[in-house]
Amino acid sequence: MSLHFESPYFLLLLLLLPVVAAWQFWRPSRRRPAGALTLGSLRLVGDLRPTWRVRHRWVLPALRVGALALVVLALARPQAGRAGAVVPAEGIDIALALDISGSMTESTFGDRTPLEVAKQVVSDFIAGRENDRLGLVAFRSQSLVLSPLTLDYQALQEIVARADDSPIPDGTAIGLAVADSLNVLRESQARSRIVILLTDGENNRPEVEPLTAARIAGALKIRVYTIGVVDTPRGGDREGSDWSATPSPSVDEEALRRMAEVSGGRYYRADSADTLAQIYDEIGKLEKSRVGQERFSAFDERSALFLLPALTLLGLEVLLASTVFRRAP
Numbered sequence: 001m002s003l004h005f006e007s008p009y010f011l012l013l014l015l016l017l018p019v020v021a022a023w024q025f026w027r028p029s030r031r032r033p034a035g036a037l038t039l040g041s042l043r044l045v046g047d048l049r050p051t052w053r054v055r056h057r058w059v060l061p062a063l064r065v066g067a068l069a070l071v072v073l074a075l076a077r078p079q080a081g082r083a084g085a086v087v088p089a090e091g092i093d094i095a096l097a098l099d100i101s102g103s104m105t106e107s108t109f110g111d112r113t114p115l116e117v118a119k120q121v122v123s124d125f126i127a128g129r130e131n132d133r134l135g136l137v138a139f140r141s142q143s144l145v146l147s148p149l150t151l152d153y154q155a156l157q158e159i160v161a162r163a164d165d166s167p168i169p170d171g172t173a174i175g176l177a178v179a180d181s182l183n184v185l186r187e188s189q190a191r192s193r194i195v196i197l198l199t200d201g202e203n204n205r206p207e208v209e210p211l212t213a214a215r216i217a218g219a220l221k222i223r224v225y226t227i228g229v230v231d232t233p234r235g236g237d238r239e240g241s242d243w244s245a246t247p248s249p250s251v252d253e254e255a256l257r258r259m260a261e262v263s264g265g266r267y268y269r270a271d272s273a274d275t276l277a278q279i280y281d282e283i284g285k286l287e288k289s290r291v292g293q294e295r296f297s298a299f300d301e302r303s304a305l306f307l308l309p310a311l312t313l314l315g316l317e318v319l320l321a322s323t324v325f326r327r328a329p
Contacts, residue, residue, distance in 0.1 A: 003302075006077035013072045017065060024061035063317040070310035078302040092132040092287050093149055093190040095181035096122055099199035100164040101140045101172050103250055104229070107200070109273045114229045115164060117273045118198055123157045125280040135184040138163045141171025141205060143180040149188065172201035172250075175208030178217065178224060178259070185222055192287050193222045194265070196280070200229035202252030214259035224263040225283050226256035230271045 005011065104115035126134060133149040136159055144166050146159050174197070181195040195217065203210045217224050228251045257267040266286075270276040 003078060003080050006079055008076055010072055010075040010077075013075075014069065017069055017072075020068060021061070021065045024065055060317050060321055063313045063320075067310040067313040067317070070306045070313070074303040074306040074310065078306065080300050080302050092192045092194065093134075093185055093188040094129075094132060094193075094287075095135045095137060095149075095184045095195045096125075096160075097137045097139065097143075097177040097181045097195055097197040098122060098160070098163055099140075099172065099174075099177075099197075099201065099229075100138045100166065100168075101199075101201060102170045103172075103201050107229075109276070112273070114200055117276060118229070119160050119163065121273070121277045121280055122198075123160050124277065125284065126153050126157050126160070128281075128284065129153060133188075133190070135181075136160060136163065137177055137180045137184065138166050138168075139173050139177035139180075140166075140168040141173055142168050143173050143176035144168060145180050145184060148184060171204055172199060173205035173207070174199055174201075174203040174255075175210040175213045176205060178210060178213035179208045182213070182217055182220065182222060186220075193220075194283070194287060195222060195224045195263075196227070196283060197224060197256075197259075198227040198229065198270075198276075199251070199256070201250045202255060210255060210259050211262065214263045218263040222263065223265040224259055225265040225268070226260045227268045227270050227276070227279055228253045228256050229276075230269055 098118060100115060104118070105113045107114055109117040131151070133151055134147075134153075134156055135145065135149045136147040136156060138144050138146050146163060146166070147156055150156055177197060177199075178195060181197070185193045185195070214224050230251055230253075253267070253269065259265075260267040266283075268279040268282075270279055
């Protein structure tokens with residue numbers, strides 16, 4: 001539950017309440033009311049003590065000041081957000097474009113291939129989402145949408161695990177993959193829409209140029225994050241080698257970097273399983289920071305909770321002033 005005031009500037013009126021209270025409690029009451037009696041001497045009433053009604057007349061101005069304070073709070077329009085109506089501000093729709101070409105199985109990340117590591121990292125990334133919709137596009141020489149945007153994370157993880165079973169001829173259609181990812185996100189109304197593309201190669205299909213697809217993404221305000229898998233070939237000398245300094249012979253890092261730049265995204269270089277996991281985690285955090293923290297989408301007006309007591313106090317003051325604390329003329 002979150003409480004805030006829609007018109008908080010009215011709260012400044014509370015600063016005047018001490019002045020109003022002082023005037024109400026100590027205002028001059030020396031004006032002789034109409035019909036008052038004039039006594040030639042006070043000796044007749046000098047020994048009279050004030051009755052309890054006189055001693056407790058401070059109740060009337062106290063009720064009035066309390067009512068004014070409640071009215072000011074009501075004017076500030078207090079609103080309470082219902083916890084059940086929380087809408088996460090992330091609002092991120094993500095298209096995951098995964099390279100499942102043969103080259104993704106020809107090098108190693110430790111004792112596993114990049115494709116095996118990528119599927120595990122993507123699955124973990126999906127498991128860490130909350131209220132973000134995700135879609136999956138797999139590509140070789142062609143691109144195939146394996147899942148539209150969904151919140152069914154478990155089903156999507158199962159699809160990721162079988163992504164390389166797709167009957168697509170080998171190749172690397174990066175441009176087609178981005179184009180299909182944009183189609184996945186085209187109808188999205190999310191506050192943030194992104195494509196995360198992972199590949200270890202360069203585009204070898206002429207149907208759609210990757211840079212052209214990235215420019216279209218930028219025009220649609222969809223950011224493309226590109227990840228280049230860089231590692232040693234399978235069977236190479238891994239002992240004592242600097243993996244980050246030994247690039248895959250096929251990955252086109254400059255093209256991936258340009259794609260990210262023109263769309264407002266960022267390029268990442270993945271040279272190990274840990275690095276790849278950190279990249280996906282960083283992208284998730286970066287997008288969350290773009291759209292802010294959680295916000296309440298539904299608020300209940302709570303002004304009545306202050307107005308009703310205020311009217312009650314005013315009514316009580318009128319009642320007491322005309323009965324218990326009624327002044328005789």
